[in-house]
């Protein structure tokens with residue numbers, strides 16, 4: 249018998265739409281018949297009619313309540329878990345609202361504006377015995393799971409360096425202007441929090457998450473940042489990380505590793521959008537390399553390249569079942585955690601989200617990127 253989760257959707261923007269499309273796919277299409285999803289409520293902060301429109305345009309089966317405020321959504325007793333799909337600037341306030349009403353939460357990336365806010369959210373969830381997870385969907389792809397397993401089983405030996413690039417060469421002025429959440433400081437815009445987090449995800453899930461928990465240590469951080477001339481949000485950021493502990497080595501290899509996390513809105517990881525420039529992620533080990541192809545947030549295949557004499561090159565395609573976007577895998581993880589009474593996901597524990605937020609805090613400090621005090625604040629409730 250499938251364990252069914254009843255979702256409440258907070259916000260009706262782009263990613264909420266994509267997420268709900270995936271929730272509505274039959275889990276059997278991805279061999280996940282142990283879980284099922286229902287969308288039982290949708291809320292828009294601007295108007296109830298927007299929630300009504302969202303429900304009808306996506307064909308969400310009745311009954312599904314439509315609300316014109318987030319307060320009404322979190323009070324709905326039919327809802328098991330809230331999916332928070334608002335801009336970064338609002339995550340802290342929105343998640344606190346949901347936790348305060350006794351609701352479990354899946355919150356979009358970046359978890360919050362800064363690490364101090366993330367810590368409060370995790371502490372609040374712990375105290376209230378509620379589930380909370382940052383929606384870094386890529387971590388739950390079979391591709392990510394397979395790559396982590398290959399590292400853990402020693403396929404490429406000790407991993408010494410990881411390079412990850414999440415960059416798109418947009419016409420920034422034309423596409424994002426000054427108000428869009430991608431570049432708007434009031435909404436915690438900029439490529440680090442929006443896209444760089446995926447480069448950091450690849451660095452962390454290969455160099456940090458693959459270690460036993462008691463061996464995971466925060467990296468040191470060096471970085472460079474270029475700010476967008478129209479708003480001051482970062483348009484290009486490069487982060488160099490040194491992790492003090494790597495997988496145990498039996499020989500002369502160092503007990504440390506390097507991560508290079510890049511992101512930009514001016515240059516592209518895949519300029520011709522045909523993959524000509526190669527892999528956006530390279531995971532380099534003492535016995536070989538794993539390359540990951542496609543957008544770092546939605547990669548499509550990987551290649552294992554053993555060091556000369558140690559084996560053959562292997563390409564592995566990782567298709568998206570049911571013509572899905574790939575967000576259903578993180579939703580399935582939420583369902584299984586709720587079923588099993590867990591407060592956090594093993595795929596992205598609270599502690600790891602906090603360390604990544606701390607890295608982003610440090611990068612912003614080094615780059616001189618400050619957001620308005622109202623959205624950096626840890627005060628709750630705060631109306632801004």
Ligand SMILES: NC(=O)C1=CN([C@@H]2O[C@H](COP(=O)(O)OP(=O)(O)OC[C@H]3O[C@@H](n4cnc5c(N)ncnc54)[C@H](OP(=O)(O)O)[C@@H]3O)[C@@H](O)[C@H]2O)C=CC1
Pocket residue numbers: 258259260261262263264291292293294295298333334335336338356357358383385429435442545
């Ligand atoms: N996992 C992924 O692949 C992706 C994740 N994201 C993440 O999802 C979040 C939302 O991004 P996205 O959907 O692209 O953003 P959109 O701008 O498309 O939607 C955001 C929604 O948040 C609500 N909202 C509440 N307050 C505000 C406010 N002050 N300004 C603007 N919107 C507000 C609005 O919904 P309403 O009026 O209904 O309340 C709005 O439609 C971000 O954290 C982003 O990083 C984004 C894209 C892809």
Ligand SMILES: O=C1OC[C@@H](O)[C@H](O)[C@H]1O
Pocket residue numbers: 442443545
């Ligand atoms: O999370 C994301 O992934 C997809 C990108 O297009 C989007 O800007 C970003 O928010």
